[in-house]
Amino acid sequence: MTKRYFNPTELITGEGSFAQLPQVVSRFGRCALVVRAPRVSDPTPQLEAAGIAVLATDPIDHEPTTGDIEAGLALARAEHAEVVVGIGGGSVMDTAKAIAGLFPHPGTVEEYHTGARKVPGAGLPFIAVPTTAGTGAEVTKNAVLSDPDRHTKESIRHDGWFARVALVDPELTYSVPPAVTAGSGSDALCQAIEAYVSIGAMPATDALAAEAIRLTWRALPTAYHEPHNRAARADMLYGSLLAGLALANARLGGVHGLAHPLGHRFDIPHGVICGLLLPHVMAYNLHDAEAKYAHVAQLMGFADAEAAIDGIRQMLSDINVPLRLRDVHVDRDAFPVIVAESLPSGSLKHNPRPLAAEDVMAILESAW
Ligand SMILES: [Fe+2]
Structure with missing residues (x-):
């Protein structure tokens, strides 16, 4: 049986590596949509000091729904985001990944979630910052989303959805x-x-x-x-x-x-x-x-x-x-x-x- 190993994500690891966020973001654009968990401190001052405009979604404190992705897409498209950053656990990283991944593509989130549409290609650059030791979503190409109306929880995935960079800093997990x-x-x-x-x-x-x-x-x-x-x-x-x-x-x-x-x-x-x-x-x-x-x-x-x-x-x-x-x-x-x-x-x-x-x-x- 033929098998394939593929993973394009650049990994930056080590205590204190989170401090590199502004310089990593600036490699991909000057306008960043930031999705974060409520527990995570807001990186906006550091990003703005580096000349990056920040768009912030409401903090994500639950496993993401198709509605969360629609709301994030609306903000990202209206304000012309160039890069998406997810700082949190699997729920937050999957939210950011799906917003980045669907940004340039037509159709509703539900159409991709039901499988009526296939993701046609890559999205915006996505930067993942895990703050819990759990899902590994910083290096996977799928986002797990729920649809409360249809009572389903499914992944959407694409080879182009891997994070460009994952900042993996154990210091961020000390307060979990x-x-x-x-x-x-x-x-x-x-x-x-x-x-x-x-x-x-x-x-x-x-x-x-x-x-x-x-x-x-x-x-x-x-x-x-x-x-x-x-x-x-x-x-x-x-x-x-x-x-x-x-x-x-x-x-x-x-x-x-x-x-x-x-x-x-x-x-x-x-x-x-x-x-x-x-x-x-x-x-x-x-x-x-x-x-x-x-x-x-x-x-x-x-x-x-x-x-x-x-x-x-x-x-x-x-x-x-x-x-x-x-x-x-x-x-x-x-x-x-x-x-x-x-x-x-x-x-x-x-x-x-x-x-x-x-x-x-x-x-x-x-x-x-
Ligand atoms: Fe799991």
Whole structure:
């Protein structure tokens, strides 16, 4: 099977690298649309001091909707933005990525979200600045958007949507509150494992995913309990970056196929539902990817994969990630809808063990 590895994003890493934002932005234009999380301090003074006009959207404090993208596009087009900057977690970076990516193209956001239109090409230059160690959205080409009217949560993607530059500065993660560290960190670990065992995995992604597993597994409990532990914060941020590089090419698996409909319908943070589902999907997959899971266990310091699954459960419990769907108020009657909504997912199709409707239902029941 032929596989392709592609990632054009320039990475600038290290403590203090965020200070380079004005000079990086000025490489691409003099008018920047800035999307940021509420927790992030406003970089407008530094950008304006460098002669860059700043357009600011309302801070994004939720997983983005098609409406958020329409609003950002209207502002960016009216004021002739030349570059888009996203400073925040996955939600913020995906918002900025989709605004940049759709800027020059006709049609509504909904048309791209439903698949009625395909993204025809690249958009405005996009600069990504992650402030949580989680999604890896700084190095992926997709934006996950929800449409509240249609009850759907889907990705829009294009090879031209990768960030031109990612500024990856661990200092920006020191103030992340523990609950967000736990959720986003669970997502990073989950993405590293799913990319590693994916049927889309290849040697280039295996190397990245394996190191991401090693780093995030070791650092997550420390980052949670000791928010100012600089080494743990850096390991988490670089681990989530490597997981992002891996999944951008290897894709993901059953956890992410189920996480989108469950998260959207029951308003569960993405990282929390990913952590919750991870041990259940690993148990389902175990015997179809035995060699890979044996290596996952080794990277985590366990004798075998069963012990690694138990270890993940204990670690999640230690960082207060719920372990059962009933704990996050999922309605069991909705299982048939969740099954139907998850089956078309690209993530599900990359799971190492095939997932038919009855298999998805069995995983939901085991996680209940
Ligand atoms: Fe994820």
